[in-house]
Amino acid sequence: MSISNSHKEYYEIPEFWDKIFSHDPDEQIRISMVISAIPGDVQTVLETGCGNGAIINNISNQKKNIERIVGVDISKIALSHVKTEKFECNINELIFEDKSFDLVIASEVIEHLTFNDFIRGIKEIQRVANKYILISVPNDENLLVNSRMCQKCYCWFNPNYHMNSFDKQKLYHLFDNFEMVWVKEVGPVIKMKKYSKFAAARFHYLKKPIAKIGICPQCGFNYANRKEEYDIIGRKIKQTDPIKKKMRVCLDILTRLFFTKKINKKRWLLALYKRSYILKNKYN
């Protein structure tokens, strides 16, 4: 197990799993797109990182021919919402035999994996999948712009614990033994900001955006119930001066108007892979 304690703590926040996915219409679109993308000849499904079961709890309503549905996750709290067969298990050490499932789903999971977990997790997904793999990830997330600073220890982190960003090209080369059948953009169209060097500097290095959600992976400061008023070296954490705040807002508006382009793209990428029999014959 290489997931740090802060990461584990983040995934055990009860309110997170009570609310996530169920009240967000955009997430509902993603969930129904994932379920409708399941190929017709699939009879057994494993979802790695199933969270609160938003996908697997709904598969049997739409796909009547599926005989076995299993979810695994590292969060006990998340698994308490899952209604199918389930196991507490890490993606990098799956407890199943080789080729145990016709389909393995990893939806909004692989972008959360640290480097070693990612390498092992990808191998494990390929090992237990017999026919297909279905992946969804945020569409080309700008990790630099989305990172935030811990107000206690000043380290930078992604409040959603996203460690990786994927575009279509990266997804194409994800697996050795599976080839991509298709990849598509799904979900609502969002305006992705493309920053000039000046705007990136303004928003990232000068503004020092403070995290508002998440748990700092370095010092464990929890933004869900922030009570501490002192930083790591004992200085009182200052509230922002209201006049400075107004000046910053004006500068931000000007930067957005003159130094930022907007690109329309859909929020997620969804990709289906099929086991490559050419490669399988070559190596088996």
Ligand SMILES: [Zn+2]
């Ligand atoms: Zn910190």
